[in-house]
Amino acid sequence: MKSFKFKIHENNYHVNILSHEGNDIELEVNGTKYEVQLTKEVKTSKTPTLVRSASKRPVEPLKVNPSSTKTKILAPIPGTILVVDVKIGDQVKVGDRLVQLEAMKMENNITSEKAGKITAVHVSAGQKVLQNEVLVEIE
Secondary structure: OEEEEEEEOOEEEEEEEEEEEOOEEEEEEOOEEEEEEOOOOOOOOOOOOOOOOOOOOOOOOOOOOOOOOOEEEEOOOOEEEEEEOOOOOOEEOOOOEEEEEEEOOEEEEEEOOOOEEEEEEOOOOOOEEOOOOEEEEEO
């Protein structure tokens, strides 16, 4: 049925529960069989119910405003930066990969939302980022 290993005062014990019916248990300790009768009734535990407070409304992602001069590229999800493909002063086009982000064992390419010049890079390879953290700024 179930098997356990214990170490008590530097002694190893291998316990196998052979059968369990009500308060009677048949078990084997280091090859020797024992029959044990519990004095208290075993109560089955109930799975606790998780109670959560109402979630906050998620933050709206930053939209590109064509008339604005600066655009901040944000992390869509928390993760680890694998590769930073741009540096300050680079010219980028729409769709160019700026950063590669690993999240939940998936590699995600973060691309440019507008054409322009990189004015700031806020991350480096290996850095962990949170959701909505600024990665790159484009002007």
